[in-house]
């Protein structure tokens with residue numbers, strides 16, 4: 001029996017929402033969703049990989065670190081769901097005797113689709129075709145009241161989630177062939193449990209080979225979504241779905257980037273950091289990890305000296321997307337261009353984003369840290385539920401980042417008319 005370790009934690013946060021008195025309600029602690037992953041065992045299902053064809057990128061392929069539950073390193077270990085090609089997602093809408101579903105179950109489904117599929121298509125440049133399927137169109141009634149499962153934020157898999165998954169399997173099995181799906185979304189009736197404004201219960205158990213078996217396969221990669229992440233700004237129908245791509249990010253092997261202190265490490269630059277409010281994309285590092293960027297779109301700044309790189313905006317398709325500046329076997333800097341395009345709708349200062357990736361730091365402990373070009377500025381965003389301070393983190397032409405200890409400097413030389421940025425990396 002594998003030991004399961006859970007790193008779910010409360011991530012209360014304070015936002016600076018200048019001049020938007022109407023959003024005062026947002027001062028309520030909005031909690032980022034949680035993840036709980038189990039050590040991946042040996043399962044034959046292929047995980048997302050950045051393949052061995054990455055010749056020349058050797059030192060930049062920061063590897064996974066042993067002993068880390070959910071690592072930023074490459075490649076993602078087996079056991080997680082595939083993140084390229086067609087991915088079949090089973091969606092089950094469940095309710096309880098003490099929290100009967102209000103409205104149609106398909107309306108609950110419609111809170112997340114087609115937005116979630118569109119989000120993945122856009123972020124993956126069309127490499128992930130996400131097929132949401134709902135073979136049961138009504139609410140699946142669980143046999144016990146919600147409270148009887150003992151589910152709270154931070155609940156481990158045992159015993160509550162195991163019992164819930166067993167009950168879901170028993171209730172749905174006559175109508176569902178579980179063996180034909182790559183991942184499972186459990187969309188819980190929003191009236192079960194607390195409001196997401198108070199406590200975010202949404203959680204994913206990924207790489208869990210010890211999960212109950214249905215139709216011969218373990219329900220190893222399962223996301224649970226509770227309540228509604230409605231920030232009160234009136235944008236729920238536009239942005240409320242974003243909890244699901246976050247939770248599914250865990251199913252594909254991505255760690256949480258928020259920490260016990262909240263979203264101060266990465267802000268709004270990755271959906272694994274913040275999934276409330278205005279839309280945002282994934283970091284280039286995550287896109288590489290998921291197999292959405294090719295080796296020839298990555299530049300490796302491992303040699304001493306000064307080299308200039310041309311990078312195109314991350315949200316657009318094709319071209320060089322990221323320069324990696326390796327520091328050690330388990331850490332390095334990533335450099336990419338973020339503009340207001342694609343899923344990055346909240347970008348208020350486009351430019352070159354620089355961040356440190358550490359594969360030895362676990363999910364929820366801060367495996368990625370953004371370097372803020374303009375510290376203590378308060379940021380440029382006025383969007384609710386966006387970590388304001390880091391919103392103006394990108395470096396503009398003429399600005400540079402320096403790591404004296406490692407003798408590295410990264411300077412933004414200029415922005416070309418087509419939106420390509422030229423970046424000079426110096427290692428001495």
Ligand SMILES: [Zn+2]
Pocket residue numbers: 033034035246247250255256
């Ligand atoms: Zn999470």
